[in-house]
Amino acid sequence: MLSRTADHLFWMARYTERAENTARMLDVTVQTAMLPQSDADTEHSWQAVLGISELQNAYADKYQAVTPREVIDFMVRDPCNPSSITACLREARENARAVRGTLTTEVWEIQNQTWLDMQKHLRNGLLEHDPSKFFDWVKYRSHLSRGVTVGTMLKDEAINFIRLGTFLERADNTARILDVKFHADAAQGERDFYYWAALLRSVSGFEIYRKVYRDVITPARVAELLMLRADMPRSLLACMEEVVTNLRSVRNDLSVDTERFAGKLHADLQFARIDDILRVGLHDTLTEFLARVYELGNRVSRDFLVPLAA
Template sequence: MLSRTADSLYWLARYMERAESLARILRVTDRLSLMPSGTDADGSEWHSAVVVSGCEEEFYAKHEEATPENVISYLAFDPENPSSIRSCIETARRNARGVRTSLTTEQWESLNATWLELPGWNEARVRGGSLHRFLDWVKDRSLLFYGGTVATMLRRDRYHFTRLGTFIERSDNTARILDVKYHLLLPEHAEIGGGVDYYQWASILRAVSGYRSYNAVYREGLKPWLIAEFLIMREEMPRSLISCSAEIKDCLDRLGEEYGQRNEAHRVAGQIYSRLRFGRVDDVFRQGLHEFLSEHIEQNDRLGAEISRVYLM
């Protein structure tokens, strides 16, 4: 397969996953902003949404303050932000159009319908009370595309490159949500495991659709170290770091079999998976949760760079 085709499939999947992740972040941030804050700074929830999206510098170059209106505008609709929800969907559709023959009918139709419906959503409509409807729409359209990929694509290299894009992006976003929400919403006077507001911890789980799943696994209520373990080292949780790493490793292994060679990307993927598979949450907190997650994000970025160098150039 041409590297150009692989690159388009990979980034198509990444942008659809990024649009969904931004929708989840905004939904939880809006819910948090309506509840008593555990920090002294008003609006810290909206600042955290900017940080977790990875565009803090660009946002504050354009806006002086992280108000709800500014954050929603920038992360959802701003055409100058290449990672806004609107930009992600438009870029995904542009990539899809370039590799139309590599997609199934279901994939193309779901993505094209999303692009056609997108202009019907704008800032004025969202400010009129439709924010949650818009965010649910984004999440549903992303999941529809994801379902079409899993249910209809042949298990060949095209499928594996698409899945690689999905899980590289998902791993990055889960780490960012856990890291930034954990540190910005933890009161400065509270120790880890102390009296942290119940709804703030619940928001972390809801951001990754893990609230009910967490309660099904643990019977001890919401505990910071258990939430960290759940989102880092529980492979049955589909958005956990280890689950994403396992999927990435599997896709690369299958590409290695199909192309008859292994490379540096396989080694880095195996290293990341082994660290999560054989690590313990006690070791994570001993190192420092922020330090652990920052290191994971760096390794994930390095893995993405290796995948691009080996397969997509």
């Protein structure tokens, strides 16, 4: 496969996943903001949304204060934010358009219609009137895109690069959510349940947690579920298993070191224990993981795609 074609497929998937992850974060923050809490706690929650995406400085350059309305606007449609939902869905559509001949008609139509419908929703005020409904729509369109891709695409290198992009992006986002949320100053007592439940819901993990642990929600178990459980679809380990599998399917003469790098990252998660991670420090572990995932993305670009600009 031509490297430019693989590059477009890879980034189409990453941008689609990124839009969904942003919608998940915003939706959970909107929901938890309705719980009884101080103004300081509310502001801290919205600051965490910016922190997860490393957008505090970009936001501060344009806005004077952190308010729900302005954070949502910045994260959804602000042209100054290249990671906004609007920017991500636009880039996903443009990458899909560039490789229409590689995609099935259904996959292209999903990407194109998502972009057109989003502009309509933003014009008719859905975001302002019912933000949760808008975020659910973004998540639904991402689910639809993945389902149609798996259900209609030939099982060849094209789908391998699409899934590489999806799971590298998902691993990065799950790690960022864990890192920021575990550093947030959650109130003690009754609010703890709602705080950790919201974190789990942001990665569709609340029902899974109940099924796996059948007990009270604790930070250590949340970390274990989202890092080390291979059967949790959005866990770091599950994402790395997909990355390793798809890398193996597209290997070339240049990718031996990249496969080894990904395999080491996967093995470190596969054989880790949450007690050891907490003893070393969750923040340090996640910071190292994010750095390694970033390096892995660069290696994939070097070996298979259009290299990232220096």
